[in-house]
Amino acid sequence: MEDIWDTIAAEAQSIELTAEEKKTIDERLESYHKNPDLGSPWEDVYKRI
Numbered sequence: 001m002e003d004i005w006d007t008i009a010a011e012a013q014s015i016e017l018t019a020e021e022k023k024t025i026d027e028r029l030e031s032y033h034k035n036p037d038l039g040s041p042w043e044d045v046y047k048r049i
Contacts, residue, residue, distance in 0.1 A: 017025070
């Protein structure tokens with residue numbers, strides 16, 4: 001089982017984000033910093049799914 005997780009971790013590190021993905025992450029992070037109380041706690045989100 002540990003070998004599987006090691007493989008997944010190694011593959012995840014080799015995946016490059018596109019410029020569009022990086023832009024989206026930056027926009028969402030900026031939005032979060034402007035309104036950190038906006039959104040839902042993880043517990044509430046988990047209950048909805």
